[in-house]
Amino acid sequence: MNSLAVPAIGGAELHVIEFGDIVNYFSPYTAMLFAFAVLFTVIAIVSRPERQVDIAFGGDAYYTKDIQPEQLKFQRFMAIACGLATLGAVVSGDVFNFTLFTSMVGITNIGIVAAYKNRHVLNAAFQYGIVAMIATVPLFGGAAIILATTGTLSMWELFGSAIAVPLIAKAFLVLGVMGEGMAPFYVAKAEITRAPGAPYVLIIHVSSLLLFLRVVEIVLSM
């Protein structure tokens, strides 16, 4: 079998990019996610950061934080790296490759927020980093269990009805993506959002949502 199993819940296969044993493919669903990731990566590349207005409470005063793009150069670089990792993750046709890209997204997310100097944001980022590190265990554990029990990591094979993937592997995979992208645990992320540099902070959310959408498709298909 050398194509995507039919029927696939993400739609029929549109295009395939082969990297030896690893195959990346586009279905309507992954193409949509890919387009969205490209869009926001481009926005992160071309847009300048916003200037945050803060109100001094107890008076009429307000002040604007003037942030030059040069100050956020590193955030922009990490945001672009994060966008590229997301692009890789959403079109990957291989479970292990997907988990690798996911952990790369986790690391670049930490990179985006670690570059800020605000103490509150850094405290939240620290907790986020801890969770992202814990998450690599279930993430790669899930991929490892899939390989050990089915002997393959190719989604084309796994999406077929012939192979049964154990529930525990799916649970590990979802848990890992949740940790890397912080999908439902939004506490630390909400605090991170307070940092300036909207286009770059936004990439954190874009990547985690897209990863979550992709892992849902993978888990439902397997």
Add this chain to the structure above:
Amino acid sequence: MKPEGQGSIISRISRALSNYDYLAGVYALLVIIITIIGIVSLPFLAYEDVQVYPKHIDRSSPLDPYDRGGTPFNTTAVHAQYPDNSPYLGYVTAYLTPLSQFMADGSHHLGTTIVSHPGGIIDEILYNTRGLDTVVETSILFVAFTIAAYLFRRKD
């Protein structure tokens, strides 16, 4: 905002969840729960030894881990002080700690020829012809290095 330990059950849960200091703990708890379920279900999981290295050495198998060309590993020049204690000298699994030995005895998945620890299965994956994975792994390392370098060089 009421002080800690007051209010309805829902607002108490909300208050606990809204403290990001508990975040790693909450997530770790979830991981522990799923891991325990995983360990319990381990005996029921199949082991695909057609694709992954078998637990018992089978010289005739094309997957024979030592048959990678070159000098066979079992003719190692290492001299054992106590050959009785290390019958597998030269093998990756030659020395297992008592805990590893116990796990290897009880499971298909641990203590195989190369897979003497769980991370070994990841190595298995990489022994296949998987070019892109290697690229991505290197990228992850580079990104991590970049972050560390940036933080180190940052003027505060």
Add this chain to the structure above:
Amino acid sequence: MIDFLLFAVFTGLLLHGIHRKAIARIQGRPGPPIWQEILHSLKFSFKETWIPATASEVLFVAVVLVALGIWSAALFILLLEGSILMLFGIYMLHKIVEHGLGLSSGSPYGKFGAIRSVISAASEIPLFATIGAIYFVTGSLQLSDIIAYQAANGPLLLLMPPVAAAMYIVILSKMHYSPFAIIEAKEIVSGNRTEHFGVWRAALDVAFSLKTFVLLYAFVLIFIGGIPFAAVLVLMLLLLLSLSFVCALCPMLSPYDTVTMQSLATALVAVYLVAVVVIA
């Protein structure tokens, strides 16, 4: 197709007006006329418009276009009876629009709205329980297959009411004035839409009217099935009125309480799913 899109825009705006009117009447106020939201959108589009001096210009404009684009796409997915996985993907991507609206302007109120929208991202979780349940029962996520399944087995609303309830909560959390609408609560002015005025606001009104239309339409198609279009519209109106009752009678929840409530809803659906699997 473009005709259906325009129809959906105006119907959606009208539904918003009806929503406001119903809430006002339930609360004993006269309320604005039901075409108020259509007039509102037109009025905003005639107003003087600029990009705030503090905004991140590209992002500020791009999120408005993205909002319009994703909800038009969602409408076409329903129209072509495509995959509801894509539909719900778009629903998740709407979160990015909410974040982007609030963060791009530099306004403190917008920022609070954006932070709250990050917090309220838990509202998406009941949705995945819903998708999982529908996939488990019908064996497909193509809308055409789900409608065919319902034609054979009766509406999913009766077959699995807890799943419909979860989807109902999801729609509720996206309505104006809902107890879950913390991102545009009055104490933070207009939340993440504070700085999007004039043409930007008009375009957002168009996008959000499409959103309301799509969510109600999707609920009817997924849980009731293939019925004549006029009947679909009537059911959408009834659904909206029931939502108005909830919105009119429930107080706004505090931000983290919404998260807890939605997580509990997800847990209930998950328990229901496990029970269904065990019985089956």
Add this chain to the structure above:
Amino acid sequence: MGTGVTGAICIAAGASAALDMLPLWGAGLLIVVAFPFFVVLLGLWWNASEGEGDIPFIGY
């Protein structure tokens, strides 16, 4: 100018889908790309005037 072009794309896509000249998903894709620009450009075309950017609303 842009308003006219994007509006024309929307109408042409809708018409050609109705006449079976374009697959439905293709017409949908065209409209999804063109329609947002059409709405925003339409508003920018007929709105009052363009002013200088000002600082955001900071409270009453």
